[in-house]
Amino acid sequence: MNFVEPLIRIMEPEDLGQVLEVETNCFTIPWTMHMFEDELFNLNAHYLVIEVNKKIIGYLGFWKILDEAHITNIAIHSDYRRLGYGKALITALLSKAKELEIIAITLEVRASNLAAISLYESFGFVSSGIRRGYYSDNNEDALIMWLKVATL
Ligand SMILES: CC(C)(COP(=O)(O)OP(=O)(O)OC[C@H]1O[C@@H](n2cnc3c(N)ncnc32)[C@H](O)[C@@H]1OP(=O)(O)O)[C@@H](O)C(=O)NCCC(=O)NCCS
Numbered sequence: 001m002n003f004v005e006p007l008i009r010i011m012e013p014e015d016l017g018q019v020l021e022v023e024t025n026c027f028t029i030p031w032t033m034h035m036f037e038d039e040l041f042n043l044n045a046h047y048l049v050i051e052v053n054k055k056i057i058g059y060l061g062f063w064k065i066l067d068e069a070h071i072t073n074i075a076i077h078s079d080y081r082r083l084g085y086g087k088a089l090i091t092a093l094l095s096k097a098k099e100l101e102i103i104a105i106t107l108e109v110r111a112s113n114l115a116a117i118s119l120y121e122s123f124g125f126v127s128s129g130i131r132r133g134y135y136s137d138n139n140e141d142a143l144i145m146w147l148k149v150a151t152l
Pocket residue numbers: 026027073074075076077080081082083084085086087088108109110113114115116118119120122
């Protein structure tokens with residue numbers, strides 16, 4: 001499959017059926033419809049979807065807390081990985097962050113998730129700590145990563 005110029009836009013309630021398909025494809029403990037609905041009502045939450053040929057193939061969410069963005073999740077359907085769509089979502093996040101005058105971006109990621117860690121590192125995120133046993137399903141550690149505004 002080749003990279004096709006995607007459309008990245010704000011997530012709408014009507015998108016949730018397709019977003020859940022991406023979610024169940026990507027995670028062993030997927031978020032439920034109800035969890036996404038709550039997020040769409042949260043005034044501090046910002047969710048983007050990425051569409052290719054009018055089909056939602058991924059999404060990214062973050063919470064704006066004061067002048068920081070906390071990424072809640074990013075996912076690209078397995079059929080569309082390694083084509084640059086994850087990169088496109090993070091690039092869209094960075095421009096949204098500028099618009100919202102955010103000075104730093106943070107996230108937690110499973111210590112074993114090398115794909116996501118390399119994606120974040122390619123944008124200059126650095127690992128700044130570990131939350132031991134953060135993931136309750138397998139007691140895995142989380143890396144805490146940050147990107148400071150100076151590098152935005
Ligand atoms: C992490 C994820 C979003 C990356 O999406 P993607 O569209 O495949 O990423 P991209 O194609 O934009 O890759 C950008 C860069 O990230 C790194 N990367 C992505 N996947 C990688 C992999 N499997 N192994 C190593 N590096 C990888 C590479 O540096 C890559 O650049 P390159 O292809 O030029 O080498 C995707 O793998 C995914 O949805 N995983 C499941 C959900 C998940 O783990 N989310 C993160 C939760 S914190």
